[in-house]
Amino acid sequence: MKVIKNAMLPSGLRRDIVINDGVIEDIVKDYDGHGDVIYVEEGTYVSPGWIDMHTHTFPKFPPYCAHPDEIGYMHGVTTVVDAGSSGADDIDEFYTLAKQCKTNVLAFLNISRIGLKRMDELSRIDDISIDEARKAIDRYEHFIVGLKARMSQSVIGESGIAPLKLGKELSEKTSLPLMVHIGNAPPTLDEMLPYLKKGDIITHCFHAKHQNNIFHEQILDAMLVAIKKGVYLDVGHGTASFSFQIAKVAKRKNLPFHSISTDIYEKNKEEGPVYNMATTLTKFLALGYSLEEVIRAVTEVPAEILKLHRRGRCSPGAIADFTFFSIDDEEIALKDSEGYIQHHREQIKVNAVMLGGEYIEL
Numbered sequence: 001m002k003v004i005k006n007a008m009l010p011s012g013l014r015r016d017i018v019i020n021d022g023v024i025e026d027i028v029k030d031y032d033g034h035g036d037v038i039y040v041e042e043g044t045y046v047s048p049g050w051i052d053m054h055t056h057t058f059p060k061f062p063p064y065c066a067h068p069d070e071i072g073y074m075h076g077v078t079t080v081v082d083a084g085s086s087g088a089d090d091i092d093e094f095y096t097l098a099k100q101c102k103t104n105v106l107a108f109l110n111i112s113r114i115g116l117k118r119m120d121e122l123s124r125i126d127d128i129s130i131d132e133a134r135k136a137i138d139r140y141e142h143f144i145v146g147l148k149a150r151m152s153q154s155v156i157g158e159s160g161i162a163p164l165k166l167g168k169e170l171s172e173k174t175s176l177p178l179m180v181h182i183g184n185a186p187p188t189l190d191e192m193l194p195y196l197k198k199g200d201i202i203t204h205c206f207h208a209k210h211q212n213n214i215f216h217e218q219i220l221d222a223m224l225v226a227i228k229k230g231v232y233l234d235v236g237h238g239t240a241s242f243s244f245q246i247a248k249v250a251k252r253k254n255l256p257f258h259s260i261s262t263d264i265y266e267k268n269k270e271e272g273p274v275y276n277m278a279t280t281l282t283k284f285l286a287l288g289y290s291l292e293e294v295i296r297a298v299t300e301v302p303a304e305i306l307k308l309h310r311r312g313r314c315s316p317g318a319i320a321d322f323t324f325f326s327i328d329d330e331e332i333a334l335k336d337s338e339g340y341i342q343h344h345r346e347q348i349k350v351n352a353v354m355l356g357g358e359y360i361e362l
């Protein structure tokens, strides 16, 4: 038995969290039973373990990769989801690596069997094999949580909308959500959005790329229709896909994003503008979202999108994954993908994590 004593939840409430065998047993006001006690320092928040649903963690295909633990638990992220680095051809190798990590690693399977072996993985339609993808999904039922299609000009070449149609077919056959990366047109968002269904995900929702971002009224309207249908918007910050200016427009026009993810890999981790999840979350505090909204977008919401019923929440029966962090009163220059700098006087900093009941100070 373990007890996290005096945990300050993102709501500001203080509770004792009782853990038995890696699982949350109870959340009480004042626990006076037995157990190893972890005292939480004044000013430290305890939230469900963070879930980053857009990362690149398959080291076989540089440069878009990083080791799962180095972007995972070491930075407060207890679950990392790789967003299509691997397709059916390499999923066995990726699974083997994933199982050696402390961090919980999951995957969106690239609909192209070659994954990110080539950066234009959807330019040859023959690389999309519904059969091979289905076999991979059958082999790794709890590891593959969705499908990924990178639908932007440099990835699809001359393929047009065809890869998206195949992605949709695969998604319907496997009941897995389809995550669609958006960027430079063609294809335009207008063309793509009708193919998305309830539960699917648009990633890079606040990118500022030419003619395909929400500055265009028509696109904003189409996005609002998609959200009504039940399509989720994911941030997927990345090197080139997060603009403060676009995020501010979204806030002003009530376009709600759902999940905050980093699209992190080695280079944007070391040189920015991503660095880590804490910095990405701080950007949303700087935009004026509340701490509770921000934390929900990296815990409860991604868990719901990915149907991870025992993660992302602090309730009895959930796996005991937690992130311990503070909000320091320190000036920070927050850089977006366009080189714009937003100054803010608050910084989220990770102090420790708990992974399935194992407490690790950082």
Ligand SMILES: [Zn+2]
Binding pocket: 054, 055, 056, 083, 238, 263
């Ligand atoms: Zn990505």
